[in-house]
Amino acid sequence: MNTALKKIRRGLNTKLGFFIFSVLLFAVKSYWAYKTKFNLGVKGGVQEFLLAFNTLPAAIILLGIALYFRGRLSYWLMSIINFLLSTWLFANILYYREFSDFITFNVIKGSGATSNNLGKSFLGIMRPSDFCVYLDVIVVILILLFHVLRVDMRYFKIRYAATITVIGFALFGVNLGMAEGNRSQLLTRTFDNNYIVKYLGLEAYTVYDGIKTTHNSAIKAQASKKDMAPVQRWIKKNYAGPNMQYYGKAKGKNIIIIHLESFQQFLIDYKVNGQEVTPNINKLYHSENTLSFDNFFHQVGQGKTADAEMMLENSLFGLPEGSAMVTDGTTNTFQSAPALLHQKLGYTTASFHGDVPSFWNRDNAYKSFGYDYFFSKEYYPTTKNGEIGYGMKDKIFLKDSVNYLDQLPQPFYAKLITVTNHYPYLLDKKNKTIDALKTGDDTVDPYVQTAHYLDQSVGELLNYLDKTGLRKNSVLVLYGDHYGISNNHQPAIAKLSGKKSVNNYDLAMFQKVPFMINMDGLQGGVNHTYGGEIDVLPTLEDLLGISSNKYIQFGQDLLSKQNKQIVPFRNGDWVTPKYTKYNGDYYYTKSGKQIKHLSKSQKVTVDRIQKWVTTDLGLSDKVMNGDLLRFYKLPGFKKVNKKEYSYNLKKALKKLKTDKKRKNSVRAQNGGKSTLDDYTTDAPELQNSTNRKFPK
Known part of the structure; x- marks a missing residue:
């Protein structure tokens, strides 16, 4: 035994032995993180x-860089490289816990557009075990x-270092070959980053993402008009004609969109200790004048x-990496809902958001979309304790938004973006009016409290x-933008669902979010059509009497009898009325029974x-990455000139007051007086608040 230990110690006292020791430690740590910190869906001996x-090829290649240097420098360089790789792993652990995805270069590029309060979010999700990396x-x-091992000062020949590098690349080649054998076209047809990490590792995924990002930039530079041809053929082939029962029923009406932050379908009619979490939204959902869709799914990627918003305004999917609004919102050409409604039907368009205008690059993307107005945080009075998490509290935000809503010339298209029901679901005690859940998950339990507050705000x-x-x-x-509880909280999801555990079918169905359209005189009811956010714009266009058969939109009218009812998720999974595919598993959609062996016909x-x-996803990505709409002339549509917005x-307020159509506003119809006094709220922050003045 002592002899063996002496041999090991002797080996560790060489530079090569120390290198192997460092590689093995890094590999073990990485494997531990993959198994415990991520949900990669590993199945079978090959994937395991x-x-x-x-974990080995990247460690050998990257830590091996230190072998090209002499003496103590090579040892310390090995440690520094290990530290940097560990920090990257640590950052991805935190990001994955919140977003169920890995960091991309587009995310990094757009981090300045989403940095507000992110530090607070990440502090809230750190766990002591994360630092084990x-x-x-x-x-x-x-x-x-402490000189436990001797630093080998001998010269390590360059050809030996190069050999180790070659071994690293050779092992990666073996890794890639085995991965391709288990998952065909891994790098060419994968929409899910989990697959890349599962098969090739985090470091290889990072390199892959960097190459892909650079490639996408080149695609935009090389794109031409001919690239639109397959897109147009696909759109024409899959166009779903309007349902004449509903076509034009909303013509001339104002459109008020209420963006329900992180709001999931399971909240509808859900109770905590006998108390409804969302009584106001429930009432609206079940109204005879509301079209409610109970098989409606969010389809977001990293952009959440x-x-x-990209799907809602454009019927274009977000990108598989990063946020399209951040990376392409400033420069791309769009044929968006605000511009279409303004040009075709004379709508005044506005978006309302109680946070900084740069968040998600909205201040630039909205100009590309053709929004007449963007009322951000600076347009609202300052209220003591009036903000939490990602902006103004919903009750204060919605009340104060009326100051501008009633000035908009009608008809208008207005989008109100709530934020209080956002992770980490912070809410002060005086605004909590429902008990927290008791799942034992500190992230999940307060979710119903912020959802209840949001519901009161909507009421x-x-x-x-x-x-x-x-x-x-x-x-x-009204629509929920994305999940509030990620798949990383499966024990809590099981408790919410009244089950002992959840499988991939349960997780797929958990991606449902509410979508409802309410209008006086509308023939409503719960509609069971399967659809998602990509379908919202075509549905609204048909209700407004706009023929969209020439538009480059990837959704289908949910009311159309020709709707295919195929719901793509951003990672390439999908749901249909008959079958569901999620994380590599297949299920019967109605029963939830897993199909372990597909028949030939299946x-x-x-x-x-x-x-x-x-x-569908690939062509949408081509439109976005290639900025292809710059080559498409939409009949009767003038290309949006961002400089006009x-x-x-001061300029926006002046424009609002001098608009020639202002006589059509609610305020003008109220004798020029504000209707703000007609708004009643029980927001405690406003009960004794004085000197709250809107900017002039």
């Missing part, structure tokens, strides 16, 4: 082996500092809220719309659906 094996770094540094807004008569001349659209069907989903506070 690859998950362990893929630094254990091997600390061990190695202590070994060096920004992706939801106050609805009362105002009724009191002023504005609701009679408006279409209300395989033909699911392959056809998969091809449709992959084509300004969200400067």
Whole structure:
């Protein structure tokens, strides 16, 4: 035994031995993180082996850089590289816990557009065990500092270092070959970053993402008009004609969109200790004048809220990496809802958001979309304790938004973006009026409290719309932008679902979010059509009497009898009324029963659906990455000139007051007096608040 230990110690006292020791520590740590910190969906012996094996090539290549240097420098350089790689792993652990995805270069590029309050979010999700990724770094540094091992000062020949580098690349080649054998076309047809990390490792994924990002930039530079041809053929082939029962029923009506932050479908009619979490939204959902969709899914990627907005305004998918609003919102050409409604029907368009205008690059993207107004945080009075998390508290935000809503010339298209029901679900005690959940998950339990607060806020807004008569001349659209509880909280999801555990089918169905359209006189009811956020714009266009058969939009009218009812998720999974595919598993959608072995006919069907989903996502990405709409002339549509739009506070307020159509506003119809006094709220921050003045 002593002899063996002496041999090991002797080996560790060489530079090569120390290098192997460092590589093995890094590999073990990475494998531990993959297994415990991420949900990679590893199945079978091959995938399990690859998950362990893929930790070696990158470690050998990157830590091997130190072998090209002499003496103590090579030892310390090895530790520094290990520290940097560990920090990257640590950052991805935190990001994944919140977003169920890995960091991309587009995310980094757009981090300045989303940095507000992110620090607070990440502090809230850190766990002590996360810091274990630094254990091997600390061990190695202590070994060096206390001379536990001797530093080998001998010259390590360059050809030996190069050989080790070649071995690293050779092992990666073996890794890639085995991965391709288990997952065909891994790098060419993958929409899910989990697959890349599972098969090739985090470091290889980072390189892949960097190459892909650079490639996408080149695509935009090389794109031409001919690239639109396959897109137009696809759109024409999959166009779903309008349902004449509903076509034009909302013509001339105001459109008020209420963006329900992180709001999931399971909240509808959900109770905590006998108390409804969302009584106001429940009432609206079940109204005879509301079209409610109970099989409606979010389809966002890394862009989350920004992706939801991109689909809502453009019927274009967000990108598989980063946020399209951040990376392309400033420069791309769009044919968006605000510009379409303004040009075709004379709508005044505005977005309301109680946070900084740069968040998700909205101040630039909205100009590309053609929004007349963007009322951001600077347009609102300052209220003591009036903000939490990602901006103004919803009750204060919605009340104060009325100051501008009632000045908009009608008909208008207004989008109100709530934020209080956003992770980490912070809410002060005086605004909590419902018990927290008791799942034992500190992240999940307060979710119903912020959702209940959001519901109260919506209820106050609805009362105002009724009191002023504005609701009679408006279409209300409410939708949840994305999940509030990620798949990383499966034990809590199981408790919420009344189950002992959840499988991939349960997780797929958990991606449902509400979508409802309310209008006085609308023939409503719960509609069981399967659809998602990509379908919102075509549905609204048909209700407004706009023929969209020439538009480059990837959604289908949810009311159309020709709707294919195929719901693509951003990662390439999908749901249809008959089959569901999620994380590699197939299920019968109605029963939730897993299909462990596809029959020949079933395989033909699911392959056809998969091809449709992959084509739909891929062509949408081509439109976005290539900025292809700059080459498409839409009949009767003038290309948006971003220079014509300004969200400067003074300029916007002046424009609002001097608009020639202002006589059509609610305020003008109220004798020029503000209707703000018609708005009643129980927001405690406003009960004794004085000297709250709107900017002039």
